[in-house]
Amino acid sequence: MTAAMEKWRAPGELLGWASEYTSGRGTYVWNNKIYASVVGIEVVSQPPVAAETKGPLIEVVGGKRHGAVPEPGLVVTGKVGKVTGKTASVEIVCVGSRVVKEKFSGIVSSGSKMFVLQK
Incomplete structure (x- = not known):
């Protein structure tokens, strides 16, 4: 191009x-x-x-390369920060098997389409 x-x-x-x-x-x-x-x-x-x-x-x-970025359908690993009623805030640390370079957060709710695996 x-x-x-x-x-x-x-x-x-x-x-x-x-x-x-x-x-x-x-x-x-x-x-x-x-x-x-x-x-x-x-x-x-x-x-x-x-x-x-x-x-x-x-x-x-984009012009610069960056680390893993969460996208719909990908498996992420995160650290749960705050839990309230029906939601939990999560700091995402891995996308698939790749560690993220930037800070990402997400919210998991009881109405989420996907489920959460616990260890």
Whole structure:
């Protein structure tokens, strides 16, 4: 991709419709629209053949490399910080088998779609 063709995107910038594209890394879907979640270059590519997708894969690739970043569907390991009624705040320390470099937190509630494994 040449410098003239690069589309730099900022967090919150609209990239396209979820009905036309498959949301990839550096993006999120809200109200059937795909938005950038990081600063970087928009990259549109064909998804892997085996993937069940709606269309081309749209991603925003940042200039700097960073550690593991939590994404929906990934297994994370965390330290429970605060527990209240139906929720618990969690400091995420690993995404899959990779230690995170940045600090991430999450909230687990009794209404969560996934379950929590305890050791």
